[in-house]
Amino acid sequence: MHPAPAISTCLPQTTVSGVATLSELDLQDAIHARDPHLIMEAVMEGAALHKEAFGWSVVDECDYSGLTAMALAVLLDSRHEGVCAVSTLLSAGGRLDTVDARGRTLLHFATSAPVARFLVEHGVPLPQGARERWLRALAAPPGRVLFDEGVPLAMPDNDGALPWMAVQLTHAGFAYKPWRSVVTLSEADIAYVSHRRQWGIGNVRALWPQTVYALSAADELAMHLVDGELKHAAQLIGLGAEQNLPQTDLFIEADDGDREYLDLTALGVATVLDSVDGTIHRLALFDASQLGGFHGKYRSTLLHLATAPVVARWLLDHGAPFDVKDSSGRLPEETLPPATAALVVAHRLSRVLPDSAGTSRPGGRL
Known part of the structure; x- marks a missing residue:
């Protein structure tokens, strides 16, 4: 035919x-x-x-x-x-x-x-x-x-x-x-929608009850991470929300200069915001076996985004790749603040230099 x-x-x-x-x-x-x-x-x-x-x-x-x-x-x-x-x-x-x-x-x-x-x-x-x-x-x-x-x-x-x-x-x-x-997210999952969006949906449906909403679990996950609503974020991860969808932009004001992050995944959002707070509260919600790959625009790995030493340390301890270059050819240590960069360099050298038995350990996984 x-x-x-x-x-x-x-x-x-x-x-x-x-x-x-x-x-x-x-x-x-x-x-x-x-x-x-x-x-x-x-x-x-x-x-x-x-x-x-x-x-x-x-x-x-x-x-x-x-x-x-x-x-x-x-x-x-x-x-x-x-x-x-x-x-x-x-x-x-x-x-x-x-x-x-x-x-x-x-x-x-x-x-x-x-x-x-x-x-x-x-x-x-x-x-x-x-x-x-x-x-x-x-x-x-x-x-x-x-x-x-x-x-x-x-x-x-x-x-x-x-x-x-x-x-x-x-x-x-x-x-x-x-x-x-x-x-x-279906109508049955409305409890997992962020409070600010839920309020807006409620006001619209008061006038137009038939309005259809089919919200991405990944998008709502990113919003909950931004708002610090970690209980709902954990529930969305449990529902199967996509963790590696590059769709969130963040602008961070900092004493050492403002930073703009584009096309972050949910893991990328967690890394950036935990770095701001100096905690690992958001990252701890995720499966540590999923830390490889790129999580921001210009092929940024999670370590490229981890400006705080405590976050970089957690990522390194859980196997995040430390030897992958971004689209500009830079390793994470070349983009991070001095204290965090020094930590990554020390970790890399510990993997490259042979141990007492004369063997070297592999880098992180991509």
Whole structure:
């Protein structure tokens, strides 16, 4: 059987162009915070949901312009692997069938399975028969259900480009860069949602009871670590929250200079904040066998992030790699404060230099 031909017809524009008003700038901030209550307030102040007035950029990753509030919400929800901002906007009068000046549907901005599923289930424009294909593929583990190139899965934009997630549903696209499978919190798990988000969800549902939320356990875990709610953080880890999803940015003010950390995993967040506090309260929640790999932007290992000696000592004692370079070619000891760096150097030398029996011990695991 030959694959069905690709869809080539572009959809007409349904959005409008314009400059953001003050209420729309408030809405933009609320979407970035993914705060349901603030989103609701901005919409009630008259913020337009389908005006191409916004932009969004991430260093070394993407640069979007001409975004509507709905498109921005899809991008931010995708980055956090859950449904929150876009579902709040939908309840507030937003539409999922919009097409912008470049022919992009909201599906063009979805880069995670939970968000793509929400859009497909709630009415984003699709070719005939595509909805069933999407739901079948997204209900299975990543890569289990894939389609031949040319099978109609989504509407192209004006340049003929298909949404990223549609490409990943093909054999060739998934082989190039598969999407993740993450644990999302159901309605029964609402007790594990951070208090500030739970409060916002409650206020929105008082007005719009049918609003759907499917929050990433990994995203909530990072928020609990930031807020110091360690009991809930431990419960989320027990639920299977992804510990190595790079999605959290932190800005730390310090006497020796401010530091910005990008794309931290939950383990990365724990390492940075425990370093600030001079404790290992957050790190102690995690399985110590998972300390390898990269946990921040620019291939930062946990030791690259451990500025406090007590944290570095704990990581070294539990087998974290100490001899792995970041994307700039620097070892952890070359990026850390002097006292912490000296500790790492001493540990490395103890592993490199032979012991009394004339044997050297291996470095940490990556």
